[in-house]
Amino acid sequence: MKTLYQLLLDRWNQNCDTVLVTIVEGNGSIPRTTGAYMAADQTGRIYGTIGGGNLEYQAVKKAMTLAGKDAHFVEDFDLGTGENGGLGMVCGGKVKVLFYSVRSNDTKIASFLKEALKIEEEKKPYWLLLPFSKGYPKIESHLEEGRGHCRILEEYEKDRTDGNNEVQKIYAEEFNFDGKVYIFGGGHLAQELVPVLSHLGFWCMVMDDREEYTAPNLFPGVQETKTVDFTLLSDILEVKKEDYLVVVTRGHSCDADVERFALRTPASYIGVVGSKRKTQYVREKLLAEGFTNEELDRVHAPIGIDIASETPAEIAISIAAQLIQIRAEKAGLRRKNK
Template sequence: MNPDMNAVFSKISEELSRRHDLVLVTITSKSGSSPRGAGAQMLVGQSGRICGTIGGGAAEHRAEETAQMLLQKRSSAEYRFPLHEQSEHDLGMVCGGEISVFFQYIDSSAGEWAQLVSRVLSMLSAHQPGCLVLHLDGSIPVLLDGEMNCTRTKEAFYMPLPVLDRAVIFGGGHCTQALVPVLSRVGFRITVMDNRPELSRPELFSEAEHVVCGDYFRIGDFLDLTPSDYVVVMTNGHSHDFDVLRQILQTPPAYVGVIGSRRKTAFVNQKLLECGIEREVISRVHAPIGTAIKAVTPEEIAVSIAGEMIYERALLREAAGAAALHDCPMH
C-alpha cells in the first residue's frame, strides 16, 4: 500500500491536463532490506522526478534516469536494482536487499488514462477500497473494487488503494492546530471536535476532513467512532478529558492518547476505574501522549504525538499481516 498515492495521482491528473507524457515508477517486489517496500511510487516527467519516492539515494537516482530514458522511447519496462555492494551493477548502497521496479509509460494523448486517474482519485477521496492493477506488459492499468492484498504475479502487480486511517482529535487549541497539518501529511484523515465555537471553526483546520462543535458529554450525538480510529484527547480540562474517555473506552479505538501531566493522568484514571472502566483497558491509553523528546512548544508536541501515532500505526498494520513499508532507514 502506498500512502502517497493521492499526491501522485493528483499530480498525474495535473500533468495530463497539460499534455505531458509521464512515467509512473512503482516498486513491485523486494528482497532483504530496502528503504521502501512494494507499492512505493514515484512520478517522473521529462525534467526528472515530479513527486513521490521509492526510497531516495542511488537507486532512486538510477530509477529516475531509467524513467527518463523510457519516456523518450515511449515504452514501459521492469528492472531490478541491487542495494548491496560488490554486485555487477553496484549502486553504492549497503541496505543488503534488492528491489524490482516497474516503469509504466503514461501517454497523455490516451483518453483512457484521464478516465482511470479520475476514478482513482474519486475512490481515494471517498476512502473506498479498491485495487490498481498494473499490467507488466505496459498496457493501461485497470481499477478493481474491493479489498485485495498487495501481490505480484508474472503478468501484473496488484496494488491496493490506501484507505487512510482516521484521527479524531478532541480539543481545538494550539497543540491541535499544530498537530492537524502534521498528521495530514503523514497519511491520516482528520476530524476535530471542540465544545467552543471559536475553536471549532473550519478555517482553523484547513487540512481536516471534518470540524465539529459539540458537547463532550454526548459525543455520540456528533460523531460515530469506530474501532479503527486513532483518538487524541486534548480538551481544556480534566473533567472534559474524563467525559471523553469515559465514552470512547466503552468500545476502545485502535489508539488513544491523552495530553497532560502524570498527575493529571493518575487523577483521570482513578475516576475511570470508579465508573467501571477496566484497568487493562485504561493501561492501553497513551498518557502522557507522545514520544519522549522533551517537547515544549505546540509544534514540538505535534511532532512528538505524530511520531508515536506513526509507530503505533505501523505496529497495528504489521500485526494485521501487512508488509512493512520500510525496514532500512529507521530501525
C-alpha cells in the same frame, strides 16, 4: 494515492508526459519497500520518492528518457557497494522497479485515472494492478485469496495469432481506507498536529467547546471542525473500530469527559495528553466511577511516543509517530526494514 492519481491526471490534461515509477519487489536492506511510488518527467522527479540515493537518481534518469514513449518495463537494481556492478550503496539489498509511461496522448490511461480517483473519493477498498509491460493499469474490488497486500501475479496473454500463451506479470497492491482521527481540543497542540496528520494521509476532525478554537483556518488540512459539549459527544458522534481518538483538551475535567465517552466506543486508538500525574488523576477518577483497569489500559497516556518532546510542535510529532505505528500494525505493515 489520491494525490498521485490527481497529479498524473492533471498533467495528462496539460498534455505533459509522465512516468510512474514503482518498487514492485524488494529483498534485503533497502531504503523503501514494495509499494513506494514516484512520478517523474523529462525534467526529473516531480512527486514522491522510492528511497533517495543513487537508486532514485538512476531511476529518475531512466524515467526522464522514457517520458512520452510507449514503454513499460521492469528493471532490477542492486543496492550493493559496486563491487559486482551494484549502485555503490551500503544498503546491500535488491529491488525490482517498474517504469510505466503515462503518455498525454493516451485516452485509456486518463479513463483509468478518473476511475481510480472516483474509488478514492468513495473510500472503497480496492486492488491496483500495474502490468509489467503491455496493457493498462486496472482497479479490482478483490482478488483471490493469497499472501500479502502486495503481490506479483502472472496472467496469460490471450488471443495470440501464433496460438502460444505468453505470461504477463502484473504488480498488485491492496488499498484499504483507514479510520478518522477525532481530535478533542483545538488549542496550540491540535493546531500543530492537524497539518502533520493531514500530510500523512489521515482524515482529521477537530472539536472544542469554545467556538473560537474551532475556526477551520486554525487547522490547515482539517476536514471538519465542530463546537461541542464534551459531555454530550455520544449524541453527535458514531465512532467506528478503525477510528482514532486524540484527547488534547484544556484541562483534566474535559479530558475525563472525553475519555469517559471514548472508553465506551470501539475505537482502535485512544490517546490522552498530559503529564503522568495528570493522566493518573483522570485514571483514578474513572476507576472510581466503575471503569476497570483493563478498559483503561486501552488508553495511551501520556499520549505519543516518548521522544523527550516538550513544545506543542514536538508533541505533535510524537503523536503522529504513534498514529503511524498504530496504522501500520492495523494494516500488518510493520516490517523490519521499514
